Amino acid sequence: MTRVNLITGFLGSGKTTTLRHLLASKPQHEKWAILVNEFGEIGIDGALLRDSGAALKEIPGGCMCCVNGLPMQVGLNRLLTQNRPDRLLIEPTGLGHPRQLLAMLSAPAYQPHLQLDATLTLLDARQLADARVTANENFRDQLAAADVIIGNKSDLWDADDRQRLQQWQQAFLNDRAFITARFGAIDPQLLAQPRTNTQALPQPAHHHASPARASGVAALRLDGQARWRRALNEGQGYVACGWLFDGDTLFDGDALLAWARQAPVERLKGVLRTAQGALRLNGQGGDVQAERLAETPSDSRIELIHSQPVDWNRLQSQLLKLRLN
Structure with a gap:
């Protein structure tokens, strides 16, 4: 069991x-x-x-x-x-x-x-x-x-x-x-510890998340030889925007951290390959922490979540400029 x-x-x-x-x-x-x-x-x-x-x-x-x-x-x-x-x-x-x-x-x-x-x-x-x-x-x-x-x-x-x-x-x-x-x-x-809390919970009223409509840029975006893509999701009053980059892409770690700390979102997390090594980003309410990882990930990925409309295209343009290759 x-x-x-x-x-x-x-x-x-x-x-x-x-x-x-x-x-x-x-x-x-x-x-x-x-x-x-x-x-x-x-x-x-x-x-x-x-x-x-x-x-x-x-x-x-x-x-x-x-x-x-x-x-x-x-x-x-x-x-x-x-x-x-x-x-x-x-x-x-x-x-x-x-x-x-x-x-x-x-x-x-x-x-x-x-x-x-x-x-x-x-x-x-x-x-x-x-x-x-x-x-x-x-x-x-x-x-x-x-x-x-x-x-x-x-x-x-x-x-x-x-x-x-x-x-x-x-x-x-x-x-x-x-x-x-x-x-x-x-x-x-x-x-x-055993499960002892069996109180009845109310039926949730939230809606299922669904792919968000893109604005200006397609929700799934390919660049050149499919080096990266973007995906959006929305539901329950929140929107998530994420980017996935291939394993050959490297970022400027210092510039990446500065970009993350200025991003106007409530939640940010990522695992990325940088010239300074593998980096984990974890942000909440503007407070972004960076951690060096011993293991190098096979790709780079970062995701932002916010409860209000965000100019994802502007943030994306800034992020793409931080690539070293």
């Missing part, structure tokens, strides 16, 4: 970093698998997790929680039958609602094969200051569905963040476990 954990949390809460930490602590004798879903079409998280030592299945471009569609069930079934993992970690998109996903994993058809353990939900206390986030049904219900809530990025909180967090805990935590963490570094034993 495969033991299953959901690792949830709103945009920018640190889910992928937490997954990487957990995978680094995987017992040698166990087989693990990852099912990861991203709102955008490009698939950044999968690139970061591909060399983790666990079997990986990506479901890009939408919401895994919409399980009436086949991609989620097909991906899950393939992982179970082809890999027979001891543990499966599922990372839904930060814009996903957990209700249907939890219901499917608990369905009679899967009960002989899956043991649903604790759902871990990440919360960056700074998000509690953003009325748009706190009003989002997915944000609220991700926290409501959690067995364990992880106050992540605690090193970045100020006194006001901690006060808002304390008020939230008094109103909504009830008797559930709450821990704080930095950089997603949590005790792997949390995965073995």
Whole structure:
């Protein structure tokens, strides 16, 4: 039987970093698998997790929680039958609602094969200051569905963040476990906690994501010998724009970081090949962090998410000028 954990949390809460930490602590004798879903079409998280030592299945471009569609069930079934993992970690998109996903994993058809353990939900206390986030049904219900809530990025909180967090805990935590963490570094034993939170969640009202219409430039753009392409996706009040470059493309790392920090978007992430080595970018609300990676990715990819219209063509033109070749 495969033991299953959901690792949830709103945009920018640190889910992928937490997954990487957990995978680094995987017992040698166990087989693990990852099912990861991203709102955008490009698939950044999968690139970061591909060399983790666990079997990986990506479901890009939408919401895994919409399980009436086949991609989620097909991906899950393939992982179970082809890999027979001891543990499966599922990372839904930060814009996903957990209700249907939890219901499917608990369905009679899967009960002989899956043991649903604790759902871990990440919360960056700074998000509690953003009325748009706190009003989002997915944000609220991700926290409501959690067995364990992880106050992540605690090193970045100020006194006001901690006060808002304390008020939230008094109103909504009830008797559930709450821990704080930095950089997603949590005790792997949390995965073995049982699922005890079975409260009913409301039916989500959000709409399925769908490919966004391009403006001025086609949603799928080829340059020369198909050196790069662009893809857009929209839904639930957000738009994602991503770019994928071939493995021969190199960027100016310093200029790339400056471009990312000036991009007027709420969420940014990327894994790119630069003249200074492989670079991971992770941005939230204008705060962009850069990390050098030991492993060089096979290609370069970057994705931006925002809740308002953005001039993607202008950002794209600037990005293309940062290529060294």
